[in-house]
Amino acid sequence: MKATMKDVAKMAGVGVGSVSRVINGEHVKETTRTRVEEAIKVLDYQPDIYARGLKTNRTNTVALILPSVWHPFFAEFALSVESCLAAQNYKMYLCNSNGNAEKEREYIQMVQQNKVDGIIGITYSDIDQYISSNLPFVSIDRYFTEDVIYVTADNAAGGRLAVDELLKRRCRHLAYIGGYQETPNETKNRRKYFEIECNARQVQYDVLDMLEPLTQVNRHINEFLDAHPGIDGIFTINDDMALTVCDVLQQRGQHVPDDVQVIGFDGQRIKEQDDFLVSTIVQPVALMAQKSVDSLLAVIAGQTVDNRTVLPVAFGASWTTQPIQ
Amino acid sequence: MKATMKDVAKMAGVGVGSVSRVINGEHVKETTRTRVEEAIKVLDYQPDIYARGLKTNRTNTVALILPSVWHPFFAEFALSVESCLAAQNYKMYLCNSNGNAEKEREYIQMVQQNKVDGIIGITYSDIDQYISSNLPFVSIDRYFTEDVIYVTADNAAGGRLAVDELLKRRCRHLAYIGGYQETPNETKNRRKYFEIECNARQVQYDVLDMLEPLTQVNRHINEFLDAHPGIDGIFTINDDMALTVCDVLQQRGQHVPDDVQVIGFDGQRIKEQDDFLVSTIVQPVALMAQKSVDSLLAVIAGQTVDNRTVLPVAFGASWTTQPIQ
DNA sequence: CTGTTAGCGCTTTCAT
C-alpha cells in the first residue's frame, strides 16, 4: 500500500504537520527533520499531488496551447517549453488546437477544470476566453492589449534583415510572398518592415499576400511570378512557404540561388543542430520558450514583469549559404 | 467564486449525492436530473478534478515518455497520441527523457505521483521501473517480455521491402548503414531482415552498424564506402541517417539516385502531407498512435488485449521517386 | 518549534 503522510508521521514519531513542513521546506528542528526524512525514505513516501491540489488550488502545471504541432517551429517550441518547465518542477499539458477556435475553447475549459496555474498560448483566435479565464497568461507572437504579456521574435528586424541580405546578394527586384489571417499578429510585421525597408533603400518590390486557409498556392505564386518577371530575390513569411516557392521556381526552370534568391523565416532544420532547410531568418526558439516560462512563473508568483519581450533574430543559411533545392 | 457541488445541490434542492450521480451518468429520476442539470448550467459548475482524483485515484491522464521529441517521427507520434487521447477525454503528459535513463526514472516517479492512469513509452532503457510502477504500460518499438504490451511497425517487412525496392532499381551491391544501442529493440529487425532478404535473394551486401552515441559518422561512412567501392544501393536505419548518407555521397561526387540508391526508414516529411524527404520505408504513425491508445485504455478498463500489435509499413518516395539531395 | 484539527470537493456506502 502507498504510504501516506500519516504513516510517515507515525514512524517518525511526530505530527503530520511537521511532515508537511519538512516536505515544503519550512523550518523545523534539525532532529525532527532528519527523523522525518528517514521515515520518508524507508516508506518511499511521495506526496499525493491531488490531495495537495485540492487543498491549495495550486498544481504546478501549465497549459501550452498551440495551433498546430505539425509545424516544426511549434514542435520545437513545445519541447523547449516543456524542458524549461520541468527544470522548475512544473508539468505541461500540451493542447493542440489545430487552429480551431472551438477546440481552443474546449481546451481552456479543460485546463481550468484541471486547475493549471497558467497558460502559454500561441493563438490566432479570440482572446476573451483567456482573459475571462482569469489565469496568468503569456501570449506568443501576438499582441492583444497593454496588460497581456507577450513574447515574440523581432519580426520587424527580420523583415529588414531579409531585405539587407537580399541586397547583399545583389538582388534588384524583391518580392514578399506570404499568407495571412484576419486577426492581427506579430508575424505581419515580417511583411510590413520588409516593405518599409524596401522603400527606405529605394528598391523595387512586389507583394503576394494570400488569405488563409491557403488554396492553390502554387498557381497563385506562378501567376504572381508571371506578372512580375524581373523578381530575383524573395522573402517569404516562413520556411514552409520558402520551400513551396523553391519548388515552383524549379518547376518554372528558374534556379535557386543562381537566378533567384529565397529567404524564409523560422529557422527550420531537418535534424537538431543540422543545416537549415533554406536560407532563413532564424527565430530564437529556445530563448522564446525560456522567456515565456520565466514570465509566466513570475506572474504566477505574483511578481510584476515586462509585458513585452522582443527577442532578436538572425540570418541563417545552410552550409552552402544557399537553399537546398 | 467557483461553484461547488454543494451549491448545485442546494440550488436544485437535492443532496450532493444526486448531483454526483448526474455528473457520472448514473441513473436518477428524470425530474431530479433536469433540475440538477439546470442548476449546473446556471452556476456554470465544473467538477473539481483534484477532489475527484483524491477520492477515486483515477485521473484520466496518461504519460507519454519519449527519448527525444526532436526526432520528427517522435514528434508526429506524440501529436497523434495526444489527439487520440483527447478524443477519449484523456489528457496527456509529455515526458521527454532525452534518452537519459535518469531523467526517465524521474519522470516515472513524477507521473506516479501525479496518478496517471497509464504510460505509453518509447524507451531504450530499463524496463524494471515501468514494471515496478505497476501501471498499465504500452511499449512502442520495443519488446520486453511476454506480458508487456507493445505495438510496433513491421520492421522485418521493412527490411525486406527495402531490399526488394533496391533490386527493382537494378542495384547489384547493397549496404545497410545504421546505428544501434546495446538494449534490444524492434528497430534491429530492420537490419536483421535486410540481411536475411539479401541472403535469400543472393545479392552481395555489406553492413556498417555503429554503436550510439554516434560520433564522426561522416568519417565512418566515408571509410566504409572506400572499403566497399561497388555499393550502389543503401538502406539506412532511418531517414536522418539516409540524409547523412546522401550528404556524404554528394561530397564524394557520387550522385543520388543515378549512381547510388538510398532508402531510409520512418517516412519523414517536411510539411504535413508533403513529399518525403528521401525515399523511405514509411511507418504508419497515426495508426501506431491509435493502436497504442486503444490498447492502453483497454487495459486501464480492465479488458484483456493482444500483447503484440505489428502494423504494416509501405514504401514511400518523393514525387520524383528520388531522394531530394 | 510542533501536535492537533478542520476542512478542501468529491465519491460512495448506508439508511431511508
Add this chain to the structure above:
DNA sequence: ATGAAAGCGCTAACAG
C-alpha cells in the same frame, strides 16, 4: 431513488 455522512491525503490555522 436519494439524503446524510464518512473520509480520501493534504495544508494551514491554532493552541500550546
